Amino acid sequence: MFRTTDIILIAAMISAAGFTYMTKHESEALQEEVGALETRIQLEKDAIDLLKADWSLLTQPSRLQKLADIYEPELALKPLEPRQVAEFDALRELPFRPADAPVGDEIGELLRDETITGGVAQ
Template identity: 35%
Template sequence: MKTFLYMICCGVVISVAYWAYKENYRTQASLRRVAELQRQIAHERETISVLKAEWAYLNRPNRLRDLVDLNFGELGLVPLLPEHFAEVELVAYPQVEIEANELVNPISTSSVPTPGPDKEFP
């Protein structure tokens, strides 16, 4: 009986050792994957910072002004001045007539009939 119990205990110890061995390698693989992902994140952040610097360099007002002057014949771009803008009161908006039993959707300006006392909502 003792021999059988020793054999079972040895089997359990071997099984636990095998499980621990597998978990150790799975953990190491996960740690390597995390380290690789962190390297990729650092690389992408560096790339983003370089792209932001390039964008700032390309959007310099002096450079853009020179490009506008160089391509004025083809594009006809002019700088925005305060005279190009108007007051809101000067803009002619179309007048929409609303009947007493209609609601207006402010986004589409289409009228939707309202239910009367003898009607129900659909």
């Protein structure tokens, strides 16, 4: 005949087996999820490598020069002239104006200035 301790031990053993099964099932599901994430990460890395290779092909100087020659009339690109390059000291300094100050005539004059960006006004 079964004693009370036998019944308690059998119940504990069945509970432990059920807990072990549940833990194993959850860990396998998480392992599959991690595998899927690792696969997605690898696909993203491969896509990034492909985009970098594509970018390096698209930005080759010889290709850009050909495109500049083809679309020169539309873009109106001109070579940089030596007089357009200036030292830092030669650039004029803009007056300080607080952000909340109203825009006055001197700022308006600066905005109407037709100096080409990067060039030196003469």
